[in-house]
Amino acid sequence: MPIEQPEINVSHDKREQILNGAMQIFLTHGYAGTSMDRVAATAGVSKQTIYSHFQDKQGLFTALIDRVTRDRFQIVFGALPLAGEPERVLRKIAYTLLHAIAEDREYIAFIRLVIGESGRFPELARQFVGTIPKRAIATLSQYFESHRELNCPDPEATTRIFLGSLVSFVLMQNVLEGETVMPMDGDRLVERLINLVLKSS
Template structure:
């Protein structure tokens, strides 16, 4: 097979994505500090030299993991939250349902744990996670809450702080599952936790009877 053939080009073009997926698995298993570039290269089926053709540092690889393997899961969430319909409670339940599927089927929780555990020594991890994940999610959710307040579906309050109230218990559940369950704590059904939390917090966000929203 000639190097310039379409099949070769497809393989070459696929390599950055293969490296990102391999890095995601290695980071999730080992953490950031303990992850070795040799391990990532081996898991991706490339040489360490080939890895450097696409990424200069381990931080660059992590940034690509967040942008290409994690952040795309937010695209649907942002699209859903930008809609004017359906009513806010239905919108939230749909978002929580999607979120539970993402947590169950991806390594999002492991990467979140990595960021929390290693950001003091590697502040760039926290910066990337905030800019690509946290900020996007909070902004989209805050805007949806502000619109719901204007329609009288949600009680008045700081939409950003309400967004924190919505997402906080979910993060706690993810941390529990990633940190404490492996050392013997009872496992959580994160899907049930998320959906039960949705019902609880949505009831609390309802406007007070007799009080203008």
């Protein structure tokens, strides 16, 4: 029986253990207020174990960005490449983004963290934008481009209008607490947005 597989599993489990602990500390204390000592204590590992998996604090946060965004991208976009009738595909993306993602408290808290720290640590914001936003724009742009029946003259701009409207709604309502000040039914936005995008394409 090979011994490599258990060792790999242990290493993966330890990495996840560290990331889970790191998420708690980063969300509680912010990026600047997070120390490897705090992460180690929360994760139940030694500092040396953290350094053996992640080079430094920025490397740890980068790994956290990768994990958080990879999981949420899969939830919103599913199997790639995107396939199906445009109205159905756009509606699925929109509803998933507004409901599954907007109600994901950990993800909303993580976005708050990235935005809050972006002034002092702009590299963190750039790393975040380079993951799920950049990949999402490329994925949907490719879909628009491949559906010539939409007659879409600028797939990237159309994608940015579509996704930007949805993200702006989530930020306004869920991150900035706008739902208590200027509530609006997200489904209403989705219907008008899809109608706008498909008619203008």
